[in-house]
Amino acid sequence: MEFSLSKSIEILERTPDILAAMLQNISTDWTSNNEGGETWSVYDVVGHLIEGEKTDWIPRMDIVLSGKADKTFEPFDRFAQFGENKGLPLAALLEEFKKLRHQNLIYLRSKNLTESQCEQTGIHPAFGEVSLSQLLATWTVHDLNHIAQISRVMAKQYKEAVGPWMEYLRVLQS
Amino acid sequence: MEFSLSKSIEILERTPDILAAMLQNISTDWTSNNEGGETWSVYDVVGHLIEGEKTDWIPRMDIVLSGKADKTFEPFDRFAQFGENKGLPLAALLEEFKKLRHQNLIYLRSKNLTESQCEQTGIHPAFGEVSLSQLLATWTVHDLNHIAQISRVMAKQYKEAVGPWMEYLRVLQS
Numbered sequence A, B: 001m002e003f004s005l006s007k008s009i010e011i012l013e014r015t016p017d018i019l020a021a022m023l024q025n026i027s028t029d030w031t032s033n034n035e036g037g038e039t040w041s042v043y044d045v046v047g048h049l050i051e052g053e054k055t056d057w058i059p060r061m062d063i064v065l066s067g068k069a070d071k072t073f074e075p076f077d078r079f080a081q082f083g084e085n086k087g088l089p090l091a092a093l094l095e096e097f098k099k100l101r102h103q104n105l106i107y108l109r110s111k112n113l114t115e116s117q118c119e120q121t122g123i124h125p126a127f128g129e130v131s132l133s134q135l136l137a138t139w140t141v142h143d144l145n146h147i148a149q150i151s152r153v154m155a156k157q158y159k160e161a162v163g164p165w166m167e168y169l170r171v172l173q174s
Helices: A005-012 A015-023 A042-055 A057-064 A088-108 A132-156 A165-169 B004-012 B015-021 B041-055 B056-063 B092-108 B134-155 B163-168
Strands: A121-122 A128-131 B120-122 B126-130
Touching: A005 A088, A005 A132, A005 A165, A015 A042, A015 B015, A042 A057, A042 A088, A042 A132, A057 A088, A057 A121, A088 A132, A121 A132, A121 B015, A128 A132, A128 B163, A132 B134, A132 B163, A165 B126, A165 B134, B004 B092, B004 B134, B015 B041, B015 B092, B015 B134, B041 B056, B041 B092, B041 B120, B041 B134, B056 B092, B056 B120, B120 B134, B126 B134
Parallel strands: none
Antiparallel strands: A121 A128, B120 B126
């Protein structure tokens, strides 16, 4: 499937409601534990999604569309959420994410991006030249990636409870 | 985390709304394609979840709790949905799943299961003796497994569109 702005927005605008349906008012046993070691809990993942709304997708789009000579993106801090969200309840993070995503989609739509604008490029700190369409497709897949991760982290809390069925449940093996 | 009936229901009762938030009225490009070969599309996965509501979880619970001498489960047909749902729109499958899950949770709650009932066992055709708590934990994780799968199948429709970012997106590599 080729990049389509409208089909990307179809996913991006759903994510706040998906996260609310999955997580709003659920027992913290499902959301505060991780997959072991330095892996992330559901709470950490939601914090990471908030950071993306603030410092990753839209700021990078603006760099691509800017007239600047140097279109190198700021590196994204994958651990910023560990400093920023200390003590906030998950419900507050879900609300914050919903608000930021809503604002970002209003801004994205206001740009009325043309196909040729979507082919404009910026410089990724690790990959070099990337196009705006690749950035927006990645924003979309990044949501789905973290919805899958949230499902997996929650599922793993029941790794022992399922007994021998573990063998049939791919989500517990990944 | 140990098995808890109430914490299992917390997940089970959310799944219809999660699927609606993810899939209701979305472009069929996201839901009708699979991961290649004999893998399942999102449409196939929702059909499979319906089959589980009809023939797997609750019928097996009833076998465990029954007074029957032979508590062997019927094998579950993982491909029944390919015969049953031909031509139905995804919206109809989502509605059907929601109705069946709602009825099944009313039935489950009506049993007022005790801890000792949750330790009663049935015979799985492949694994042998399994407990009711393992069956109910598996029902729960099975939902999360397929939510992760739906996210992954959708994400893979954009496998090329993300360009070099593929390297950072675990969901595209699994």
